[in-house]
Amino acid sequence: MTPMEDCPCGWGAPYDECCGRLHGGEPAPTAEALMRSRYTAFARGDAAYLSRTWHSSTRPRPLSLEPSRRWLGLHVLGATRGGLLDADGEVEFVARWEDADGTRGRHHERSSFVREQGRWVYLDALPNGPN
16 A cells, blocks of 8 residues: 555545554544444555554454455444543444455444543444344
8 A cells, every 4th residue: 555545545646645643643533434444454465554553452462364354345334422532432334355265245333432541542342232
């Protein structure tokens, strides 16, 4: 991915102007921005960023990614709280993927986010309820 390519998160900005800033250390301003940057980290295979933005109490050790999985797109269904002045928030999304063997799928999640040391971090997945 070049710096000027559109960011995988779907906001339509170049990577360097979008999630690249967060991957470089800038704090996410909202829970949704963090969720989008985490999706982009999955798409780029950036396990270190995922680990840094995962709450210390729920972070898996070690964190491993599926190297043959290609992330195809992200659709944010909605966000609750998670703004500049909030302490917690939720983001619901669907992410589409394809494995090396051609198998395709989708990951539907309601994610819970909190602030840890003043920065947004991913806490865990919440039940989606009936689909």
